[in-house]
Amino acid sequence: MKITYCKDYQNMSQKAAQIIFDEVMHKKDLLFCAATGNSPTGMYAEMAKNKAAFSEMRVVKMDEWGIIPLSYPDSCESYLEKHLLGPLEIPSDRYTSFDTASEKVQEECIRMQKFIQESGPFDICILGLGKNGHIAFNEPADSLEPDFHKAILAPSTIQHDPALSQGEEPAYGLCVGMRDILQSKKIIFLVTGKGKEAAIRQIMEGKITTQCPASFLWLHPNTDCLIVE
Numbered sequence: 001m002k003i004t005y006c007k008d009y010q011n012m013s014q015k016a017a018q019i020i021f022d023e024v025m026h027k028k029d030l031l032f033c034a035a036t037g038n039s040p041t042g043m044y045a046e047m048a049k050n051k052a053a054f055s056e057m058r059v060v061k062m063d064e065w066g067i068i069p070l071s072y073p074d075s076c077e078s079y080l081e082k083h084l085l086g087p088l089e090i091p092s093d094r095y096t097s098f099d100t101a102s103e104k105v106q107e108e109c110i111r112m113q114k115f116i117q118e119s120g121p122f123d124i125c126i127l128g129l130g131k132n133g134h135i136a137f138n139e140p141a142d143s144l145e146p147d148f149h150k151a152i153l154a155p156s157t158i159q160h161d162p163a164l165s166q167g168e169e170p171a172y173g174l175c176v177g178m179r180d181i182l183q184s185k186k187i188i189f190l191v192t193g194k195g196k197e198a199a200i201r202q203i204m205e206g207k208i209t210t211q212c213p214a215s216f217l218w219l220h221p222n223t224d225c226l227i228v229e
């Protein structure tokens with residue numbers, strides 16, 4: 001993992017977007033696995049300044065909250081529409097998504113895994129860091145899931161979106177698994193935001209542990225980790 005310290009969020013966003021511009025020059029129809037949250041928002045805005053570069057890029061939604069409708073403004077779907085798909089004018093035939101309604105969970109996980117097997121690996125995977133060291137919704141645990149799966153969310157993840165704690169079911173999410181993250185040709189790991197100091201310290205120890213899923217990025221040969229100082 002190559003670590004680059006950035007002087008501020010804007011600087012991180014610009015550097016990350018530049019990496020993506022360089023990649024899309026070589027492969028216009030690259031398969032892009034898109035994270036949501038605050039970390040990539042500035043990078044998507046930078047990408048939108050040169051949207052012509054993305055006229056063939058294909059996008060896959062990385063994760064989604066399980067107990068809020070896709071139409072809800074805080075869903076990952078709405079976020080991607082607002083910050084990535086809309087501004088870059090990515091049409092629906094170049095966007096692969098999934099529904100998290102409870103009766104569909106099993107079939108959606110199977111469908112997404114089949115899609116990744118047939119169309120993958122991802123050319124670029126964007127990741128943010130959870131306060132507890134998670135990536136996507138791969139939460140700290142004794143073992144990690146390789147495939148696209150339903151994940152029971154940790155309390156710190158649920159608190160990320162207060163609407164989630166109002167649900168009656170245990171909050172869950174659907175997300176891409178660790179194998180497909182680690183098989184991505186390139187990973188851009190954006191580390192910014194309050195409350196992540198302990199997770200950053202754990203990553204920087206350089207040890208691999210399922211209790212800090214982000215630590216597995218040390219095993220990946222082409223990860224750019226951009227950290228706001």
Ligand SMILES: O=C1O[C@H](COP(=O)(O)O)[C@@H](O)[C@H](O)[C@H]1O
Binds near residue numbers: 035
């Ligand atoms: O819970 C989550 O948090 C991380 C980080 O979010 P951010 O708002 O600080 O960028 C996010 O990358 C992840 O997808 C989500 O599960």
